[in-house]
Amino acid sequence: MDLIAQISQAAIINQHKQQTLIREYQETSNAGLVYRLGIMGGTFDPIHYGHLVTAESARWEFKLNTVIFIPSGRPPHKAEKCISDAELRYQMTLLATANNPSFIVSRLEIDRPGSSYTVDTVKQMFKDMGHLTDLFFITGADAVLEISTWRDVAELFGLCTLVAATRPGFDLIETKQGFDLPGNLINKIRFIEVPMLAISSTDIRNRVWAGKPVRYLLPESVKDYIKQCLLYQNLECAL
Ligand code: ATP
Ligand code: MG
Numbered sequence: 001m002d003l004i005a006q007i008s009q010a011a012i013i014n015q016h017k018q019q020t021l022i023r024e025y026q027e028t029s030n031a032g033l034v035y036r037l038g039i040m041g042g043t044f045d046p047i048h049y050g051h052l053v054t055a056e057s058a059r060w061e062f063k064l065n066t067v068i069f070i071p072s073g074r075p076p077h078k079a080e081k082c083i084s085d086a087e088l089r090y091q092m093t094l095l096a097t098a099n100n101p102s103f104i105v106s107r108l109e110i111d112r113p114g115s116s117y118t119v120d121t122v123k124q125m126f127k128d129m130g131h132l133t134d135l136f137f138i139t140g141a142d143a144v145l146e147i148s149t150w151r152d153v154a155e156l157f158g159l160c161t162l163v164a165a166t167r168p169g170f171d172l173i174e175t176k177q178g179f180d181l182p183g184n185l186i187n188k189i190r191f192i193e194v195p196m197l198a199i200s201s202t203d204i205r206n207r208v209w210a211g212k213p214v215r216y217l218l219p220e221s222v223k224d225y226i227k228q229c230l231l232y233q234n235l236e237c238a239l
Contacts, residue, residue, distance in 0.1 A: 118150055
């Protein structure tokens with residue numbers, strides 16, 4: 001199948017999954033239960049197995065009904081960097097998640113003008129999903145260590161549970177000491193161990209630029225997409 005057909009198919013699958021989410025939400029709330037939704041935000045330039053394994057681990061650990069991937073429009077912490085077009089990052093995320101019925105991709109941040117702040121995204125999801133939803137914001141430990149710099153962090157903690165992915169053997173006590181946050185907030189962060197933490201988009205972009213293999217670091221469909229669209233050929237964007 002050519003790339004365009006593959007992307008259209010992934011987009012249709014994603015639409016079906018969105019309809020299923022709405023139906024399941026209604027069934028869950030009719031049964032008096034709470035819908036458990038994971039949110040995985042990221043630049044996804046490109047999406048890789050670290051992201052996918054983390055989302056899947058969180059889904060299982062927290063019995064999430066669905067994990068929604070939200071590629072960022074313009075991430076505030078990467079404002080100065082050269083980032084691939086949002087539409088390309090969205091399409092790679094669609095391809096990477098197509099074969100998991102519990103993973104959905106949202107255009108929420110891409111279609112929203114201005115910087116993408118996590119708190120605004122979570123607030124929007126809270127509004128869209130209704131109050132019978134428990135939200136879990138999934139992030140890597142590297143991102144969570146900078147959490148005190150995030151906008152309206154206390155409000156964010158009130159809206160969702162923060163799930164932080166750490167490497168197996170990670171020193172949790174030492175990590176917690178690294179947080180510049182009040183103890184009551186730190187104790188609300190839930191940590192999960194994920195085995196793929198060494199993979200990063202930066203490393204993948206570097207490898208593509210240098211002509212090194214990226215196979216097995218990310219789904220084949222994303223690898224082929226990068227090749228066909230000639231992504232990460234420019235040194236400034238690859239680093
Ligand atoms: P970059 O190297 O460009 O910063 P990245 O690999 O860190 O890319 P992002 O899109 O920045 O990917 O990350 C999205 C989210 O996924 C962040 O919360 C980040 O901490 C988390 N994350 C990234 N890589 C991994 C990984 N290998 N395992 C677990 N979480 C990860
Ligand atoms: Mg990152």
